[in-house]
Amino acid sequence: MFQGSSNFKAKNNTFIDEYTNTNNTTNITNIQNETHTYRKYRGIDMLLKASTPEALHDSSECNKPGCFEGTRDEYIRNITGWGRGDWKARQARVLWLEGPAGVGKSAVAQTCAQDMGTRLGATFFFSRHNGWNKPTKFLPTIVYQLTTKYPAYRDYIDAIVLRDPLILEKSI
Known part of the structure; x- marks a missing residue:
């Protein structure tokens, strides 16, 4: 099919190679495949x-443990209340959780993120x-x-x- 061909372009074609016990060798060089995908x-x-x-918070690599049952309940209640808009400081648009290393900020945040479910914006x-x-x-x-x-x-x-x-x- 391509014997003796040179410097050609093939656009919008589908090539299917079918054979039945034949030994044909075709060397094709310099084929350019131009594919443009326009995605929204x-x-x-x-x-x-x-x-x-x-x-x-819900990635497989993050996988932080939450708080143990019955611990840090007041923090969790205040934070999730803020997230639902029913806490006394609901006028604050950002809630910043801070503290020294190892006090359980990640566990509190993980528990709150899980408790908020679909109301959670981002983590x-x-x-x-x-x-x-x-x-x-x-x-x-x-x-x-x-x-x-x-x-x-x-x-x-x-x-x-x-x-x-x-x-x-x-x-x-």
């Missing part, structure tokens, strides 16, 4: 690549040990999670990232 949400794909999915578990402590990964990870929950937000963020892909590399 290319900006969201870029956002995902810039994020750290391992740092999510990021920082970890020096696992390398999940890069500030440039925090916002893309949070924003990506929000785009999976809110379709209108997804369209907006997709357009922003496509307009300026370097936004994913900028400092907070």
Whole structure:
């Protein structure tokens, strides 16, 4: 079929090689395969690549243990109450959980994240040990999670990232 051919292009073709015990050898060189896939949400794909999915509370790699039954109940009640909007400090848009190493912040946060279920917006578990402590990964990870929950937000963020892909590399 291609004997003596040179410098040709084949576009939008399907080649099927069928044979029945024949010994034909064909050398084909310089074939260019041009495939263009246009996907919706290319900006969201870029956002995902810039994020750290391992740092999510429900990722298989994070797998942090929650609090033991009956421990830290007041903290958990206050935090999940804030998340539901029924806590006295509900006017605060961000809840910051802080404390010295080893006091159980991750366990409290994990328990609260599990308790909040579908009301949970997004999570990021920082970890020096696992390398999940890069500030440039925090916002893309949070924003990506929000785009999976809110379709209108997804369209907006997709357009922003496509307009300026370097936004994913900028400092907070």
